[in-house]
Amino acid sequence: MTTPDIPLSDAGYPPREGPTFLGHPRGLYVLFFAELWERFSYYGMRALLILYLTKHFLMSDAQSGMIYGAYTSLVYVTPVVGGWLADRYLGQRKAVLFGGILIAFGHLLLGLEGDGGQDEVALNAFWTALAFIIVGTGFLKANISVIVGQLYPREDMRRDPAYTIFYMGINVGGVLGPLVCGILGETLGWSYGFGAAAVGMLAGIVVFVLGKPSLMGKGEPPDPAKLAQRIGGMISREWLIYLGSLLGVALVWWLIQNHNAVGVLLAGTSAVVVAFLLWDATTRMNRIERDRMFAVLFLIALNPLFWGLFEQAGSSLSLFTDRHVDRTLLGMTIPASVFQSVNSFFVITLAPLFAGLWSWTSRRGWEPSAPAKFGAALILVGLGFLLLVAGALAVGTGNPTPVIFVLGIYFLHTMGELCLSPVGLSAMSKLSLPRMASLVMGVWFLSTAAGDFIAGMIASAIGAKGAEGGDQVGAVLTMYEFVGGIAIGVGVVVLLVAPFIRRLMHLDTLKDES
16 A cells, blocks of 8 residues: 655664655555566576577587576676666666666577577677676666665665565566576577566666656766766767776677686785785774774685585576486476576575565574674585585486475575674674775675686586596586585585674674764
C-alpha cells in the first residue's frame, strides 16, 4: 500500500520524501526491478558462456577456461572507472542508463552465432559483444547500488533493510536468468538464450526510464553545466565520455583475447595498491590504525583464493555437470546451464538463516570474528569439492555422478559465500579509515577480480590436464581433490590465527573512535 508523505520522527525515522510503498520510497522498487533484470541478463548469459565456447566455437576446455576467467575478472575491474566517471561527471542515473544500453547491445551481438567452429565473423562479433557487456557493466554495476543509498538520509534506519530488499532482487535475477536463458539456449538454440538475456536487459532499461520520477532527482550529475560544457567548442563533455567509452570497448576487446595481459594488469595494479596501503600504514597511521590495516590486508589476501575456487561453478563445474552428471529428472534431461541458478536460490533461502545465526550468537557473546568466518568459508568451499569427488568415486568414474552431489557442492559453497562475502564488505567499511574507505573497498573488489582470473587459470589447467591424459573425469577429480585439500588446510590455519587477527582489529575501541 502507498502511504502519504508524513514525518515519522516519533518512530525514529527522518521525514520521508515523496510517496512510499511498504514503508520505502518507490524509487527503491524501480531500482529493485532494474537490477533484477540486469542480473537476469548477466547470470543467464554467464550460464551459457563456457558451454557456448566449447560446443559452438569448439574451443578447448583450457582456452575456454581462460576466456571465462578474463571475462569475469574484467567485469569486476571496470566498475572502478565507471564509478569514478559517475561521481565526477555523469551522475549515477545517466551512467546506469548508458551502461544498460551497452549491455543490451552486447547481448544482441551474442545472438550472431554464425555457423559454429572458428567462424571469423562470428568470433569477432563474440569478442565485441563481451567487450560491450564488460564496459556496460562498469557503468551500471556500482552506480545503481549508490542510488539506493541516495534515496535515504545517512541516519535513516531503513537504509540496511533497503539494501537487503535490493540484494534479493539480485538473487531473484540470478535464479531466473539461468533457468530461462539456459533452457532456451540449450534446447532451441544459443541465439534464443542470448536473445532472452537481451530482452531482460531491455526490460530493466524500460523500468529504469519509466521510473525516473520515483528516483526523486537522485543520481543526477554533480555539475550539469560542467557536463554540458563543450570541449574545444565542438562536443559536450557528456558525449565525449560516451564516445570515449567506445575506445574502452576496443581496449577490452583486445584484453579479452589476450589473457596474459589481463593477468599482468591485475597483478601490477594489485602490487601497486597494496604497496601504497603498506606505506601509508607504516608512515601515516598510529598503532591502532596500522593494526587494523594489517587485518584488512590479511582478509583481502584470502579473497582471491575463495573466489578462485567458488567461480569454478561457471567454468569447470559447468562442463563436469554437462558431461559427467546424471541430470535426468522425471524422464527429462535438465540442461547443465540451469544449475547456475542453484547458488542464487540457496542465497535467498539461507541468507535469513545466517543473519539470524549471527544475531543469536552475538547476543550471547559467541559470534565468530570476521577472520574466523573467513576460515569457515574456506573450509566449506574445500569440503564442497571433496563431497563431489567422494560422490563421483563412490559410483565409479565410468558412471554418471548422481546430481545430489552437484547440489551438495553448491549448498556448501553458498554457505561459504555467506560467511565471506557480506562479512568482508562489512569489515572493509568498518576497519578502514574514512579518508581511504573507497580505496579499500576498491581493493576488495580488485581482489575479487583476481580470484575470478585465478578461477580461469584453474579451469584451464583442468582442461589441459584432461586433454593430455585423455581422462577428463580423472583430471577434474584430481584437481578438485587437490584444491579442496588446500582450501581446508588454509581455512584451518586461518581459524588458528583468527584470535590474533581479531586483536589487530581493536573492536573494543572502534565505536569510541568512530
